[in-house]
Amino acid sequence: MQAKLLPGLAVSLVSILAVGCSSLAPKLAAQAEVTSPEEFFGHAMGADRKLARWDKMIEYFKLLEQESDRLEVVDMGPSTEGTRFLMLMISSPENLARAERLAEISRTLADPRGVPETEIESMIAEGKAVVVQTLGLHSSEVAGTQSGAQIAWDMLSRDDEETRRILDETVLLLLPNINPDGGNWIADWYHKWVGTEYEGAGLPWLYQTYAGHDNNRDGDYMNLLEARYIGKVLYRDWKPQAYIDHHQMGSYGARMVVPPYSEPIRPHADPLLWRELSWYGAHIAYKLEAAGKKGILNYGQYPGWGHFGWHWITPFHNIAGMLTESASATMATPLFVQADQLRGGARNFPEYEPQSNIPSLWEGGWWRIRDIVEMQVVAARALQDHAARNRETVLRNMVRKAQRQTERGANGDVRAYVIPADQHDQLTAVKLVNTLMLSDIEIQVAESQFRVGGRVYEEGSYVVSMAQPKMGLVRNLLGRTFYPDNTWTRARDGSPLRPYDSSTHTMSEFMGVQVDPVAENITGELRVLDNSVKVEGSVAEGTRHRLDGRLNASFKAANQLLAKGIAVSRATEASESARPGDFIVDGGAADDLREVATATGVDFVAVGEVSATRELNPRIAMYRRYGGGNMDEGWTSLLLEQFSFAFTSLKDDAIKAGNLNDSYDVIVLPHDSSAGMIGASDEQTGRGRGRGRRRTPVPPEYKSGFGREGVDALKAFVKGGGTLVTIGGATAFGITEFELSVRNTISGVPSTEFFCPGSTLKVEIDNADELAWGMPKQGLALFWQSPVFEIGSSRDSERYRRVVTYGKRDILQSGWLVGEEHLSNKAAVVSAEYGEGEVVLIGIRAQHRAQTHGTYKLFFNALMR
DSSP states (O other): OOOOOOTTOOSOHHHHHHHHHOSSOOOOGGGGGSOOHHHHHSSOTTOTTOOOOHHHHHHHHHHHHHHOTTEEEEEEEEOTTSOEEEEEEESOHHHHHTHHHHHHHHHHHHSOTTOOHHHHHHHHHHOOEEEEEEOOSSTTSTHHHHHHHHHHHHHHHOOSHHHHHHHHHEEEEEESOSOHHHHHHHHHHHHHHTTSTTTTOOOSSOSSTTTGGGGGSOTTTOOSHHHHHHHIIIIIIOOOSEEEEEEEEOSSSOSEEESSOEEEEOTTSOHHHHHHHHHHHHHHHHHHHHTTOOOEEESOSSEESOOSSHHHHGGGGTOEEEEEEEEOOBTTBOEEEOGGGOOOOBTTBOSSSOBTTBOSOOOOEEEOHHHHHHHHHHHHHHHHHHHHHTHHHHHHHHHHHHHHHHHHHHHSSOOEEEEOSOOTTHHHHHHHHHHHHHTTOOOEEESSOEEETTEEEOTTOEEEESOSTTHHHHHHHHSOOBOOOSGGGBOTTSOBOOOSSOSOOOHHHHHTOOOEEESSOOOSOEEEOOSOOOOOOOBOSSSEEEEOTTOHHHHHHHHHHHHTTOEEEEEOSOOSSOOTTOEEEEOOOHHHHHHHHHHHOOOBEEOOOOSSEEEOOOOEEEEOOOTTOOHHHHHHHHHHHHTTOOEEEEOHHHHHTOOGGGTOSEEEEOSOOHHHHHTOSGGGTTBOOOTTSOOOBOOGGGOOOOHHHHHHHHHHHHHTTOEEEEEGGGHHHHHHHTTOSEEETTTTOOTTTOBOOSEEEEEEEOTTSGGGTTOOSEEEEEESSOOOEEEOOOTTGGGEEEEEEEOSSOOEEEBOOBOGGGTTTOEEEEEEEETTEEEEEEOSOTTGGGTOGGGHHHHHHHHOO
């Protein structure tokens, strides 16, 4: 039986799989019993200008579950917007019947400490290779979810020797759409414009409610609901031996990039892990070549040091975490690519010419979503095939990696990290502990005082031993990290090559939590935490209470109290009863106070009269635009919701209407370009963005930008007493449009002289300033595409305040810094009076991706005016 051919395709998907994935012709006797995607949807997966919605996909998978005993559909819960999030368990009926036992074996082999060798050998003999594959994370990369239906049907309908081996020897955990909300939005948007000049235009708003494209940057903090589902499968419930995430990329290079990664690699993974990526990747590339697919690149383009999303963080869980990237069409619209448009220029692929890691080149022509589907199906099956053929080796390697990493940690220069009980913000330290536990990192709590490294640690301190299988993850999240500066990270002219995302992901530094590396073994009364730490605040007797302004959670408590109509103010001067920035709560029903204390962990301390206070009732708005949305605005919205801030999303028309002081006290401009906000950039003037993909006009009603009219309205707002908070790149708008006597000293400086990509830097903080209330005097801040400020000479310089300043020397804590002298003693956060109001310039990324807890208060204080 041959699937329908689309125009321009010479072979069917079935014949491709027959050549690429088995030396035997597939026996499709079982196919008649299982409904094909084409029969169900009325078109082949990857048909031109056709995208199946996720709700129909759910119907299809449930039908397959009824028709096949090889599939179990697991509903993991609702997505952010209430869509169902599914996992497909695909294996033999016998394996599915004992899935819990197979999961137990997989978990045990991932952490075999204390398990007798004979039992380990027995489990290797009994266990199956567990592989997780995910699709649809980036919803504009539309092929993935369509491929999911094809991959599932292929596994359920075929009955050849290879398929039976895959089903018998592996458990495939297929997550066919890990951003289901965006999948529906993109499908609806695309179909709305098919046949018009706007066909293939990008979605004007974020395709994940909060993160958009950044939803793959959440494998460590797991702020997003969907991320918590994925982390549950990968890190805790199953702990697979292999994982692959299928993506798309630009249109004018290789047709598909497969494992392994190129250089540089991030340190502290087991060396066997990197060998496994080459091992799997070679088989995937081989199968694609055997299937007649051209333009397959491995060991190229994507480095081994990337962000801590799923495929880049899993190696530090000892999981062979991999990535495929396929060249894109224009969503589901075919794209014609001329031969002279094809180019190299990627890592390990300098020219568009054959080489050992891309021996056959695609020569151009029509490129379709169906081409992508076919490649992803072959790649997905090849990974399962390799795991099936090498089941025992795959399982034994998992044990080896765990044992070797545990041994390295036990004998390394750092034996443990201690999180002292005494912290500037103890509740954020608990948040750090609970976040690490989401990754199944083993943490112990001290039940009595102990001494190590010449220091005494109090009861309640936490210990993260390096003698555990995930020591590489611990080292990267808690230890100082330095991005390599070498041949792999410099261009031929000596200019530094930007890392793929950040040059450090040191969680403790981002969160502002003191963590001490210890070079000795720790002895004492230590108890392993079985569950996350729950802190419930207390409420003292009295009618007036103080909340500690040093705690991020106190802002959440204050906002929840305000929502209940309870009066809250802030202390503005130091006294016996309060510090500047402490929250003062007057009255309130006892039950309401206890509810908030329980929810936030904040203690309500009874106080008497506090003389100098300022009542709080902030009216907050944040600018939201089209142009594909603004990821920093999305993440900041999530952060504000996490801390119970009431706020309004402010769009262009509302800004241009003026009279903003009537409704708002504070307006936030998240990280963005001035052109993006005012409306002069490509994405705002009718051209869609593209990462090497064809650009398509945007419908006029979705063009964005508040124009000069909006600029004037914002200036009037600040003159009238409002506060304008600008973050990152948006500070340039504040400086230019408000004609502030501030300049960005690194503007125009070449990267050979100054370069600092996503690094934590040491800063001095004026915590007597109301913008820094509750902050320590010294801290760490995330430099991420940040400006560096210098206040110019002017007759009104008293109207400017330097709140945060970079140190004089030794500024880098973690990451990569070239040209420290350009930061020395320069300002990172500045406030400028303007009329009766204020423009706040936050150059650092104080609220980045809802991760940088250590600098949240610099942002929160600007809102609580």
